[in-house]
Amino acid sequence: xxxxxxxSLPGFTISAVERETGLSKDLLRMWERRYGFPRPARDAGGxxxxxxxxxxxxxxxxxxxxxxxxxxxIVHRSLPELDALADxxxxxxxxxxxxxxxxxxxxxxxxxxxxxxxxFMVQHAMRQGLQQFVLATVAPLNRAVGAAWMGGDLQVFxxxxxxxxxxxxxxxxxxxxxxxxxxxPRVLLTTFPGESHHLGLLMVEALxxxxxxxxxxxxxxxxxxxxxxxxxxxxxxxxALSFSGAYPLRAAVDGLESLRAQLPPxxxxxxxxxxxxxxxxxxxxxxxxxxLAATLPALRSWKLPGGARSDG
Amino acid sequence: xxxxxxxSLPGFTISAVERETGLSKDLLRMWERRYGFPRPARDAGGxxxxxxxxxxxxxxxxxxxxxxxxxxxIVHRSLPELDALADxxxxxxxxxxxxxxxxxxxxxxxxxxxxxxxxFMVQHAMRQGLQQFVLATVAPLNRAVGAAWMGGDLQVFxxxxxxxxxxxxxxxxxxxxxxxxxxxPRVLLTTFPGESHHLGLLMVEALxxxxxxxxxxxxxxxxxxxxxxxxxxxxxxxxALSFSGAYPLRAAVDGLESLRAQLPPxxxxxxxxxxxxxxxxxxxxxxxxxxLAATLPALRSWKLPGGARSDG
DNA sequence: CGGGGACATCGTCCAGGACGAAGGTTTGAC
DNA sequence: GTCAAACCTTCGTCCTGGACGATGTCCCCG
Numbered sequence: 001x002x003x004x005x006x007x008s009l010p011g012f013t014i015s016a017v018e019r020e021t022g023l024s025k026d027l028l029r030m031w032e033r034r035y036g037f038p039r040p041a042r043d044a045g046g047x048x049x050x051x052x053x054x055x056x057x058x059x060x061x062x063x064x065x066x067x068x069x070x071x072x073x074i075v076h077r078s079l080p081e082l083d084a085l086a087d088x089x090x091x092x093x094x095x096x097x098x099x100x101x102x103x104x105x106x107x108x109x110x111x112x113x114x115x116x117x118x119x120f121m122v123q124h125a126m127r128q129g130l131q132q133f134v135l136a137t138v139a140p141l142n143r144a145v146g147a148a149w150m151g152g153d154l155q156v157f158x159x160x161x162x163x164x165x166x167x168x169x170x171x172x173x174x175x176x177x178x179x180x181x182x183x184x185p186r187v188l189l190t191t192f193p194g195e196s197h198h199l200g201l202l203m204v205e206a207l208x209x210x211x212x213x214x215x216x217x218x219x220x221x222x223x224x225x226x227x228x229x230x231x232x233x234x235x236x237x238x239x240a241l242s243f244s245g246a247y248p249l250r251a252a253v254d255g256l257e258s259l260r261a262q263l264p265p266x267x268x269x270x271x272x273x274x275x276x277x278x279x280x281x282x283x284x285x286x287x288x289x290x291x292l293a294a295t296l297p298a299l300r301s302w303k304l305p306g307g308a309r310s311d312g
Numbered sequence: 313x314x315x316x317x318x319x320s321l322p323g324f325t326i327s328a329v330e331r332e333t334g335l336s337k338d339l340l341r342m343w344e345r346r347y348g349f350p351r352p353a354r355d356a357g358g359x360x361x362x363x364x365x366x367x368x369x370x371x372x373x374x375x376x377x378x379x380x381x382x383x384x385x386i387v388h389r390s391l392p393e394l395d396a397l398a399d400x401x402x403x404x405x406x407x408x409x410x411x412x413x414x415x416x417x418x419x420x421x422x423x424x425x426x427x428x429x430x431x432f433m434v435q436h437a438m439r440q441g442l443q444q445f446v447l448a449t450v451a452p453l454n455r456a457v458g459a460a461w462m463g464g465d466l467q468v469f470x471x472x473x474x475x476x477x478x479x480x481x482x483x484x485x486x487x488x489x490x491x492x493x494x495x496x497p498r499v500l501l502t503t504f505p506g507e508s509h510h511l512g513l514l515m516v517e518a519l520x521x522x523x524x525x526x527x528x529x530x531x532x533x534x535x536x537x538x539x540x541x542x543x544x545x546x547x548x549x550x551x552a553l554s555f556s557g558a559y560p561l562r563a564a565v566d567g568l569e570s571l572r573a574q575l576p577p578x579x580x581x582x583x584x585x586x587x588x589x590x591x592x593x594x595x596x597x598x599x600x601x602x603x604l605a606a607t608l609p610a611l612r613s614w615k616l617p618g619g620a621r622s623d624g
Numbered sequence: 625c626g627g628g629g630a631c632a633t634c635g636t637c638c639a640g641g642a643c644g645a646a647g648g649t650t651t652g653a654c
Numbered sequence: 655g656t657c658a659a660a661c662c663t664t665c666g667t668c669c670t671g672g673a674c675g676a677t678g679t680c681c682c683c684g
Contacts, residue, residue: 019505026636047668112545114528115491157542160530172487179427193331216426218472230469233424338667359637384664
């Protein structure tokens with residue numbers, strides 16, 4: 001290894017680029033061979049040295065690929081073109097429902113007011129109620145922060161502070177609810193290995209707990225076999241898996257089908273997150289949750305087929 | 313890619329092993345060439361298929377390497393031998409200071425009593441106080457759970473539930489403290505890219521907040537350049553970096569020295585975690601925090617040289 | 625209009641060679 | 655005897671270039 005890490009950025013080693021972009025070393029070399037991009041400089045020892053411009057372009061390409069695009073058509077585009085494509089894409093999504101809130105949070109981030117940001121989150125969570133906070137504030141903020149980060153309007157560390165602050169606010173709001181009693185549905189939450197988007201899980205939990213569900217979160221990156229064991233061990237009624245757009249579609253579907261085959265039918269399996277929108281055919285026995293709002297109807301409809309469940 | 317993920321484990325692909333063990337594909341192939349271990353079977357297409365026994369051994373080897381051992385001497389050992397080595401190693405550490413507590417938690421984990429575990433954590437945190445809870449309960453529990461996991465006495469999902477539960481308990485206890493006022497030291501917490509051990513950060517935060525420090529956590533995996541920017545943007549007095557034993561020593565020292573060179577001298581830099589024990593020469597201008605308990609004296613001694621600090 | 629097959633795209637894996645950095649050891653000087 | 659410098663061994667990552675299989679796309683046919 002031995003990436004100079006913070007050495008005033010003379011260039012990125014291939015390892016550093018892999019870390020920064022999520023594109024594997026093999027893939028980076030293959031693109032160079034096939035598409036001629038990126039074409040990094042070489043150091044004295046013949047090793048690749050990527051410029052920060054190349055890294056920025058690669059990041060943009062990756063982002064678009066996570067949205068379903070294929071590399072062939074976009075690797076040669078310039079950074080502005082890629083940004084334009086991303087904008088066009090995100091325009092499909094519902095417009096910013098709370099432009100003023102978004103502006104306020106971005107201002108807090110830019111002014112590096114950690115305490116102010118924290119206060120903002122806590123106050124909004126209390127004022128709106130947990131579910132509404134998640135749906136009407138956090139979700140659009142996530143989109144806006146992601147977009148700002150992509151466009152270079154937000155530094156990495158600012159984005160980190162945002163994520164951490166939301167995390168804290170949600171966690172504390174969730175804790176404020178009492179433990180649910182017997183008879184309420186038990187929901188097991190986690191993600192597959194390689195998927196480390198913790199915030200998604202937490203948002204789902206924040207929607208479910210006020211509904212009286214008993215949530216057991218395993219955190220991120222649980223091997224599939226252990227997900228199965230956990231679902232049985234904790235006698236889960238619902239198994240909720242979350243996937244970001246970057247997660248390989250095939251691996252997700254494989255894992256879901258494997259779980260479906262190995263878990264008894266009464267265990268409902270939810271697959272939520274960006275990925276649920278990219279899936280073509282719904283795997284049998286899986287409930288797709290294409291967006292956060294769909295979580296609530298899914299939970300309520302769970303109670304119907306199990307109407308005979310001894311709730312008391 | 314296309315790891316069959318949960319396909320009843322006919323064998324692990326090289327990607328799966330990389331994920332499971334943290335050993336890179338290149339390294340796995342190199343070990344096979346050099347040491348003849350592992351020697352995975354091949355599928356119809358000639359691709360490596362590792363057995364679960366090999367994966368277990370690899371995991372044990374990795375664990376010992378994280379403790380500073382070198383591969384040449386241990387790759388050929390059998391799993392029991394490796395376990396014995398690990399035991400001998402951990403015997404160096406202070407004995408289990410709370411064997412009863414440890415037994416109780418392991419029992420809760422084995423019986424899959426998520427609610428009971430949660431209650432246990434919350435009660436102990438309240439009864440002992442946050443700092444004592446971290447030092448006397450969480451730290452030894454972490455060691456015990458890690459050892460149990462290594463020895464196969466704990467399933468992965470049980471370990472995940474433990475981590476998540478501790479996380480929730482700490483977060484909620486930290487939130488119970490009021491925000492500190494002006495004049496108190498501002499501590500910025502994070503880890504370098506590749507280091508995802510969030511719990512370590514949280515434990516440090518739990519020790520500092522009761523001391524009146526203002527903690528700003530960026531979460532894990534902040535690029536070095538962004539750590540630098542964040543330290544300046546948030547006008548941090550102390551920059552606390554956490555490293556697990558698995559983190560490559562070289563990268564850590566490089567990053568620390570780079571930060572030290574680029575940050576003004578009044579910014580104190582702490583390097584904590586397992587790694588601090590493996591370091592030979594303390595890099596100039598860095599404060600090593602070899603164990604959690606050392607955090608408190610470090611914070612107190614910070615206040616002395618900076619007594620004249622112009623806060624207002 | 626929908627399903628299947630052919631073609632093109634694309635990501636990962638394989639093999640083996642090389643280099644440079646880190647660790648450990650021996651030598652030499654004080 | 656002790657410390658430091660030089661040497662040697664160990665070790666991880668990077669390199670090239672080839673191959674295959676999985677996936678997506680398009681077109682034709684029913």
